Amino acid sequence: EQQLAALTPTLDYQDLAKADVIVEAVFEAMHLKQEVFAELDRVAKPSAILATNTSTLDVDQIASATGRPESVIGHHFFSPANIMRLLEVVRGSATSDEVIVTSMALAKRLSKVAVLVGNCFGFVGNRMFWPYQREAQFLLEEGASVEQVDRVLTDFGMAMGPNAVMDLAGIDVGWRVDQERKDSLPAGLRQPLVSSKLYELHRYGQKTGAGWYRYEGRQALPDPTVQALIESTAQAAGIERRTIADAEILERTLYAMVNEGARILAEGIAQRPVDIDITYVYGYGFPAWRGGPMMFADTEGLQKIYQRTCHYQKIHGPWWEPAPLLEELAKGDGKFADLTRRKR
Structure with a gap:
């Protein structure tokens, strides 16, 4: 109750005028983030830190919507933020040393484990997670099952398998990120095929009750519909399925x-x-x-x-x-x- 009482909800940017640190957390769409930062630039005091919670997008491009790129930095909180301790602090090309040092100190006050990283697609965590998920999806197309892939990785020690992670994070979220990134990839590279079909079917994961798995409450259950979709997609793409060790x-x-x-x-x-x-x-x-x-x-x-x-x-x-x-x-x-x- 004490924490809730400290919150002041508002729909007016002007109410942020005296804030020392402002963290934006709209969804992953560059045009929207730039709109927000243009407004923050207009109302925030000169000394304010303008932080973006983006998980993948270019911090410099977001900062370009302002007249003060030295004040812009990435604060990538991991979800759920009240449980996950990691904070990626993303330095842009113009981010000042003072803003970086203050951000690292703030992370410590929030009991976060902060890692200072550079600016690129996905930074450290999601940039490395993308090839991990990419190969997981290719393996499904080539013959592995959703359950097999997740079992192998959890047996290795991962807290969740890659397909369960996608269902938790939201297949729609991943789809939006892919749309932001696709034009920057070289033409002709093989791309995962099934996740976009799940998106088209509005199977976004846990929040819709179906993704790679179907859900009864939070319990993930194998879904023959998804297996059939994987097999038909692979066949249409000319991918010969096999037993995968x-x-x-x-x-x-x-x-x-x-x-x-x-x-x-x-x-x-x-x-x-x-x-x-x-x-x-x-x-x-x-x-x-x-x-x-x-x-x-x-x-x-x-x-x-x-x-x-x-x-x-x-x-x-x-x-x-x-x-x-x-x-x-x-x-x-x-x-x-x-x-x-x-x-x-």
């Missing part, structure tokens, strides 16, 4: 994630491998006892991951092009942990 599911989902993590490190989007690991343990249900995806990769062996990545590239094409950093470390018998030691 659990080991292939693990390799294709996790190694794709690690390969993208190597690119993120090389680009400086994440400063250290441990920043990626913290993001995944605190924000994505990666098993803490495995240390996070980059520590897992070091334990698994980068030579093995590189060799299997090359193997999948021969079969599945450009999505599996090895990251140069992964190749360099594998051929030099190195580890991601070595990158942290180099910076000391």
